[in-house]
Amino acid sequence: xxxxxxxxxxxxxxxxxxxxxxxxxxxxxxxxxxxxxxxxxxxxxxxxxxxxxxxxxxxxxxxxxxxxxxxxxxxxxxxxxxxxxxxxxxxxxxxxxxxxxxxxxxxxxxxxxxxxxxxxxxxxxxxxxxxxxxxxxxxxxxxxxxxxxxxxxxxxxxxxxxxxxxxxxxxxxxxxxxxxxxxxxxxxxxxxxxxxxxxxxxxxxxxxxxxxxxxxxxxxxxxxxxxxxxxxxxxxxxxxxxxxxxxxxxxxxxxxxxxxxxxxxxxxxxxxxxxxxxxxxxxxxxxxxxxxxxxxxxxxxxxxxxxxxxxxxxxxxxxxxxxxxxxxxxxxxxxxxxxxxxxxxxxxxxxxxxxxxxxxxxxxxx
Ligand SMILES: Nc1ncnc2c1ncn2[C@@H]1O[C@H](COP(=O)(O)OP(=O)(O)OP(=O)(O)O)[C@@H](O)[C@H]1O
Numbered sequence: 001x002x003x004x005x006x007x008x009x010x011x012x013x014x015x016x017x018x019x020x021x022x023x024x025x026x027x028x029x030x031x032x033x034x035x036x037x038x039x040x041x042x043x044x045x046x047x048x049x050x051x052x053x054x055x056x057x058x059x060x061x062x063x064x065x066x067x068x069x070x071x072x073x074x075x076x077x078x079x080x081x082x083x084x085x086x087x088x089x090x091x092x093x094x095x096x097x098x099x100x101x102x103x104x105x106x107x108x109x110x111x112x113x114x115x116x117x118x119x120x121x122x123x124x125x126x127x128x129x130x131x132x133x134x135x136x137x138x139x140x141x142x143x144x145x146x147x148x149x150x151x152x153x154x155x156x157x158x159x160x161x162x163x164x165x166x167x168x169x170x171x172x173x174x175x176x177x178x179x180x181x182x183x184x185x186x187x188x189x190x191x192x193x194x195x196x197x198x199x200x201x202x203x204x205x206x207x208x209x210x211x212x213x214x215x216x217x218x219x220x221x222x223x224x225x226x227x228x229x230x231x232x233x234x235x236x237x238x239x240x241x242x243x244x245x246x247x248x249x250x251x252x253x254x255x256x257x258x259x260x261x262x263x264x265x266x267x268x269x270x271x272x273x274x275x276x277x278x279x280x281x282x283x284x285x286x287x288x289x290x291x292x293x294x295x296x297x298x299x300x301x302x303x304x305x306x307x308x309x310x311x312x313x314x315x316x317x318x319x320x321x322x323x324x325x326x327x328x329x330x331x332x333x334x335x336x337x338x339x340x341x342x343x344x345x346x347x348x349x350x351x352x353x354x355x356x357x358x359x360x361x362x363x364x365x366x
Contacts, residue, residue, distance in 0.1 A: 015043035015200035016077045016167035018063060023072035025058055025224075032058050034224040035072065042077075045194050045201045049211040050221030051247070056204045057172055059221070063202065064170050065089050076168065092161035096173040098153045100145040100160075106132070107141035110159045117164075131163035132156075134193060151182040158193070168200045175210065187213050208248045212236065220244055236288075242365045245286045252289065252334045258282040258364055265308075267330030272306040273359045282364035291361035292336035294324050296345075297352040307356035310334060312349050326353055 018040040025033040033055050040046050048056040061067040063074055065086030073082045081089050100109050110128045119127070132138045135155040145153055154174055161169055174190075175183045191214055194201050205211055211218045212232040220228045220235065220243075228240040239245035245253065254272070256265040263272040263285045272285055293305075294312075301307045310326035313333070317340065324336045324347060334355055347353060 013042045014167065014198040017042040018168065018200065018202070019073070019075040019078075020059070020063065021073040021075065023059065023062055023069045023074065025055070025062065025067070026070050032224050033062070033069070036224070036226060037072075038219055038226060038229065040200060040202060043198050043200055044216045045191070045203065045214060047203045047205060047211040047215040047218045048221060049205060049208060049218050049247075052206055054221040055224040056206075056221055060170055060172050060202060060204050064091055064093055090164075090166060090168075092164060092166035092169040094154075094157050094161050094169065094171045094174045096176040098145075098157035100153055100156055102145050104144070105141060106137060106143050106145070106148070106156050109145070109156055110163050113160060114163060127163055128159075131159040134162055134196065135159045136189070149182075150178050151186055154178065154186065155189075158190075162193070162197065166199065168202065169197075171201065171203045173204055173206070175205075183210070184213075190214065212248070220247060222247075238363065239286070239365065242284050242286075245284075245363075245365055250289050250335055252287045252292065252332075253365075254285040254332060255283065256285065263364060265330070267332060268308045268328050269330065270306075270308060272362070274362060274364050275360055278364035279366050282366055284365040285362055286365055287334075287357045287362045289323070289335045289337040291357050292334065292338075293356050294326070294336045294338055294347055294353050295356075296347070297354050299354065301354060301356045302358075305356040305358055306362065307354050308332075308334075310353055310355050312347060312351045312353055315348055324353075326355060328355070 020036055020038040022035045022037055023033055024035050036059060048059060050056050058067060062069045065084065073080050075081065107128055110131055111124050114124050114127060129138065132141055135158045137152065137155045137159060140152065175186050178186065187210060203214060215232060217229060217231055218235050219226050222243050228235055228244045235244060235248050239248065245251045254265045256263055258274065258278060258280065263274050265272055297309060308328045310328040312324060312326045314325040316323040321337055322340050324338060325333060327333050336355060
């Protein structure tokens, strides 16, 4: 989707805003995108996160213009692009599979689109050099793709998109084919690139950790709908529903019902105090592992805390902290993440413990 004749007039902001308005996509009887609306701010890094099949790639490709929606509109800087073909939208795109030309050097791979789009010959070397510098590939311009690692090839793919100085960069699982270490390194580099360029990034991933690391905001998709839109902190600390709580991070969930301001937990025969703003009709109470305290049974539980009794099933040493898996008397298996004690604190498989949490650290979910 390489194109110079930018589809939108240049504003002072280097990035463009995107408005997805009631976008709908069906394949036969299946609804893939169910009237999705999403306002992406100029210059923000937004991630479309969701399980396989939730519709993230379809939405990205509708924004890009590669897939035609069955309803709704896509606007970039207020201009309706719904009927504008992909190559005239002025958006950059990076895919999971980089598809570089194997017979061309790195330099030629990046220059190719510029030549095809009729950029003045004289300007091309400087533009290519600048793009390669941005992705830290300036020294490898003469290599061929077969002489590059996967991470380096993906950098070239990035350079090929940024060389046009697009106002929006769309990325579909660009790190999906890389191993964990390389992936983490490139996550930070893409963040840096985003800061440097100041343009709008729309990033697709199914990896919640990647989404938390990289994004200004995350749109969490489930079966063609956005179930929550917010900052990484908002999604982690205040998930809107059970799906969001379970998809992002690890969550301990008690099943029950909110009645008269208390959470009734029949399995553990307990009534938990909940935060004052808890939604009526909640059927789950969530506590994150790092908010659970573990102590041998019989010790005093701090005031303002809820607690349940449990038996430790496993204690996993993780270096920086440890993970304690314990089964409550009601059969719920909970996970607590706690600092590693200096000596033996009696928390080991088989130990009877109290798991407790501050009321404000729990969340009732609908
Ligand atoms: N051309 C097509 N014809 C029929 N169904 C399709 C087509 N393209 C996608 N789908 C279906 O649409 C749904 C959403 O696909 P999409 O690729 O957008 O999901 P995704 O969230 O990006 O998943 P993944 O991470 O696996 O790529 C899937 O169930 C998929 O099988």
